[in-house]
Amino acid sequence: MSANELSTDPVTAARRLLGAVLTVGPVSARIVETEAYGGPPDGPWADAAAHSYRGATPRNAVMFGPPGRLYTYRSHGIHVCANVSCGPDGSAAAVLLRAAMIETGYDAAAARRGAASADALARGPGNLCAALGITMEHNGADLFAVGSGVAVRLGEPCRHESGPRVGVSRAADRPWRFWVPGSAAVSAYRRSPRAPRAGGSD
DNA sequence: GGTAAGATCAGC
DNA sequence: CTGATCTTACCT
Numbered sequence: 172m173s174a175n176e177l178s179t180d181p182v183t184a185a186r187r188l189l190g191a192v193l194t195v196g197p198v199s200a201r202i203v204e205t206e207a208y209g210g211p212p213d214g215p216w217a218d219a220a221a222h223s224y225r226g227a228t229p230r231n232a233v234m235f236g237p238p239g240r241l242y243t244y245r246s247h248g249i250h251v252c253a254n255v256s257c258g259p260d261g262s263a264a265a266v267l268l269r270a271a272m273i274e275t276g277y278d279a280a281a282a283r284r285g286a287a288s289a290d291a292l293a294r295g296p297g298n299l300c301a302a303l304g305i306t307m308e309h310n311g312a313d314l315f316a317v318g319s320g321v322a323v324r325l326g327e328p329c330r331h332e333s334g335p336r337v338g339v340s341r342a343a344d345r346p347w348r349f350w351v352p353g354s355a356a357v358s359a360y361r362r363s364p365r366a367p368r369a370g371g372s373d
Numbered sequence: 374g375g376t377a378a379g380a381t382c383a384g385c
Numbered sequence: 386c387t388g389a390t391c392t393t394a395c396c397t
Contacts, residue, residue, distance in 0.1 A: 214385095249391075
């Protein structure tokens, strides 16, 4: 029933997922940084930076489906990034998981990441997936079902800060990134080189 | 059937 | 700052 808590707008869901614990096999990690992504211009959360902006495709179909599913995609051919779908079934929205602190299964995570400091094991969306062993095979997995291989447990709402999303070239000024202040795993902000200057239209 | 672009990371 | 390396979407 917890998936219902994510049947909201992506900004609320992104804040709600801070402090949540994500578990894949022996590794579990506390989420400390998220980003909200919306959908097409005619939907409730128009977002030109979202994969779903130009409508549903086989790749982004999970974003349009029910909340509480894992949407994975490959970035720049190399990395896998993970999102949690949110909003009601039929509305495109998701929360990108950007950083987490490993809580259990540290050895397994460290083995997958090679040399990396403890704080950096799951820093950055690509590294987070690498540390937890999330692959494209997890696309569409139900995070609140038993046996899907990936699970999320929501915690108490926690204090957070917000700012612009990392690396997006559209809607670059929208403060849809959220993080737990003081967490060592939070990634540094880098604006996309393709984004218009700050203060531009959104 | 070809190609441009991308919500990244690591290494100069 | 640049290269790695692959999937998707959109064009012809």
